[in-house]
Amino acid sequence: MRPTVYIKDLKNYTGKEVTLKGWLYNKRSSGKIKFLILRDGTGYTQCVVVKGNVSEETFENADKITQESSFEITGTVKEEPRAVSGYEIDTKSLSIISLANEYPITPKEHGVEFLIDHRHLWIRSRRQVAILKIRHRIVKAIRDFFDERGFTLFDPPIITPNACEGTSTLFEMDYFDLGKAYLTQSGQLYGESGAMAFGKIYTFGPTFRAEKSKTRRHLTEFWMVEPEMAFYDLDDNMDLAEEFLEYIVQTVLKDRAEELKELQRDTSKLEKVKRPFPRISYDEAVEILKKKGVDFQWGNDLGGTDETLISEEFDKPVMVHRYPAEVKAFYMKRDPANPKLALAVDILAPEGYGEIIGGSQREDDLNLLLSRIKEHNLPQDFFEWYLDLRRYGSVPHSGFGLGLERTVSWICGLEHLREAIPFPRMIYRNTP
Amino acid sequence: MRPTVYIKDLKNYTGKEVTLKGWLYNKRSSGKIKFLILRDGTGYTQCVVVKGNVSEETFENADKITQESSFEITGTVKEEPRAVSGYEIDTKSLSIISLANEYPITPKEHGVEFLIDHRHLWIRSRRQVAILKIRHRIVKAIRDFFDERGFTLFDPPIITPNACEGTSTLFEMDYFDLGKAYLTQSGQLYGESGAMAFGKIYTFGPTFRAEKSKTRRHLTEFWMVEPEMAFYDLDDNMDLAEEFLEYIVQTVLKDRAEELKELQRDTSKLEKVKRPFPRISYDEAVEILKKKGVDFQWGNDLGGTDETLISEEFDKPVMVHRYPAEVKAFYMKRDPANPKLALAVDILAPEGYGEIIGGSQREDDLNLLLSRIKEHNLPQDFFEWYLDLRRYGSVPHSGFGLGLERTVSWICGLEHLREAIPFPRMIYRNTP
Secondary structure, three states, rough: OOOOOHHHHHHHHOEEEEEEEEEEEEEHHHHHHHEEEEOOOEEEEEEEEEOOEEHHHHHHHHHHHOOOOOOEEEEEEEEEOOOOOOOEEEEEEEEEEEOOOOOOOOOOOOOHHHHHHOOOOOOOOHHHHOOOHEEEEEHHHHHHHHOOOOOOOOOOOOOEOOEEOOOOOOOOOOOOOHOOEEEHHHOOHHHHHHHHHEEEEEEEEEEEEEOOOOOOOOOOOOEEEEEEOOOOOOHHHHHEEEHHHHHHHHHHHHHHHHHHHHHOHHHHHOOOOOOOOEEEHHHHHHHHHHHHHOOOOOOOOOOOOHHHHHHHHOOOEEEEEEEHHOOOOOOOOOOOOOEEEEEEEEEEEOOOOEEEEEEEEEOOOOHHHHHHHHHHOHHHHHHHHHHHHHHHHOEEEEEEEEEHHHHHHHOOOOOOOOHHOOOOOOOOEEEO | OOOOOHHHHHHEOOEEEEEEEEEEEEEEEEEEEEEEEEEEOOOOEEEEEOOOEEEOOOHHHHHHOOOOOOOEEEEEEEEEOOOHHHOOEEEEEEEEOOOOOOOOOOOOOHHHHHHHHHHHHOOOOOHHHHHHHHHHHHHHHHHHHHHHOOOEEOOOEEEEEOOOOOOOOEEEOHHHHHOEEEEOOOHHHHHHHHHHHHHHEEEEEEEEEOOOOOHHHOOOOOOEEEEEEEOOOOOHHHHHHHHHHHHHHHHHHHHHHHHHHHHHOOHHHHHHOOOOOOOOEEEHHHHHHHHHOOOOOOOOOOOHHHHHHHHOOOOOOEEEEEEEEHHHOOOOOOOEEEEEEEEEEEEEOOOOOOOEEEEEEEEEOOOHHHHHHHHHOOHHHHHHHHHHHHOOOOOOOOEEEEEEHHHHHHOOOOOHHHHHHHOOOOOEEEEO
């Protein structure tokens, strides 16, 4: 019973009779003619029902069918440049599969809370379909990029035993007789063990932060891709990240032009995302802020507003490297030229979308790593396995993490991350 | 500083001088010659170090280097059919990057608990590398299969509000001020909402079961892919599942022959996994069990031993359909020909690997679904959004779920699921 023809393939059926199945997106009447817009998940097409040309039953069905009702339609495919898909269906017969109740989401404006309450229906709208199709294409671009470059996929565990950087932003649970366990915040440490086995790996899965942030840039559950490469230093890491971002953006521009148009995205901004990206040191970033009149203290981390002010100076993603070690994680390697600095890099998206990549070269010296763990008051026994990576064939290595929803948000030009994932989870929302 | 040549590409460098970076897999000496096996994550190659042909320092390095030490080696690539990769390196110089401590995993036999304690190192072994490379190829085959057939990726939430089928096998956590939340056991219900928006979707992510099962077939955390298709009935669903399994197995046979050989997998068994697969009803399955002398009561679910006895009759995966509704989930559609049966299908892998796919046509009638929810004493308010899918344009639809680790396990011929994922999580283990 599955459909044999989908809307996206109508061009192959001009002049032929086809049967389509789907849902009513929209309807208008003009006397004895009904224009029904059918959606089937692959596209939208107009079905023309003319009284007299069809049975009474079919015309009645076309008259009574409601928004989002499911139906089956048989008719002839005609080229029609003015219609939504470039084709329309000259209807022969129409049967209703299930007549929908009054659909809650109407063309009028709805509040955001109402829409998220109805997320399971909201995803049927043209805008949400466009966003989630772009999300899919981004995921595929990410995987293709690494697969084509000899990286091995390395799925890290979601349930983790260690409260790596404090428990305040962790989701905690009981794990049988083994005490507390936590949802992962990052697969990186595990990814490092993979890099020592496979040379180059990437992890790609959901990660969790129980942060009490209510901003439009925060989800409690989000997907992150984290490549990790043996024998890569900070410069190699930045080269890879730059190539990676260019690849993602240019692939979406090429393959999802229709969806970007649906979102009215200014694609000229995305077209500029080509290598090389500007690379500035933290010191230079501080200079930019000072020139702009910000009272910024060297040694602090860059805040959201600071990031926006810096990225405004560029029309491409900007790579900010070599941060004060104090504001960065314990596992980052210090700059041999200045041990106060960590060999870290953050990449700030243009148009105020903030940090989309964070990465670093990792500390590969056993004793230095041990002393960092002590300085940070971290429980050494939890990290013994991680320290083993420095005991047995340590090598210089680097990696970075890219947040999927932030990337979707930036490429689609969204105002809030909640539209970048099918069912968003936020501090105040875990339904539907 | 990243490597410019990897072992897998040596064939392009015959007669040329290259520099390789990696780890010492193995070493043997024959008087004034050292044979070092280098691994770099892409393969293994023999490096020959001859006293007199190299500096004293290089020869000393070759002498003192220990298992899993990291090193850099420069030399000329020579064809050598007897050597591990078909090539060997005539060494000019060797420098040690980091001399490894005495490596805990030696060629002698280790207990399984010891090996899992050292999972971060165990993954470097040839066997584990082969398994995880096959896992990667299976994941890619799964995604390619659906991407090429017009399915949209639809990532379901991991944190879910509803204790859908009882809380006894759920991991529970506190979710801010919203009470308890749970880790997902399946993305299916969410996937159904996606099918109504996109026609055909697939979810693919980690799922969780806090089952107190200690068998070799159970992990508490495992990956599952779940396609869901509007307008597919049970037969369409079985056709798709069959094509899907054939595609995965035949792709791995073609692309990962070397790794299957490493695992000494009997590939003749896998070569038989070609359509059509046998399709038998539950009733016929019961007949098979009875003929084999099993005292099996019609109406019970098939247990692991039953599944093995049934699958022994076939040299391909076998599809068992139309189970007693009582042993199946509330959302499955009843067979119009016999309402005691659910339109369910389980696919049993050959060679005793058990159920790898479970699927069904879903109940698309609002009132029937409502009465099932009541019969199962499920909280209706949690399911209002799911019921909405029947209120607004309900259509016949179907889907199934495939467990990734069980599939890896079957294709690789593993005895226990724990080797099928980088860091296995079991009832008695959540480290490292």
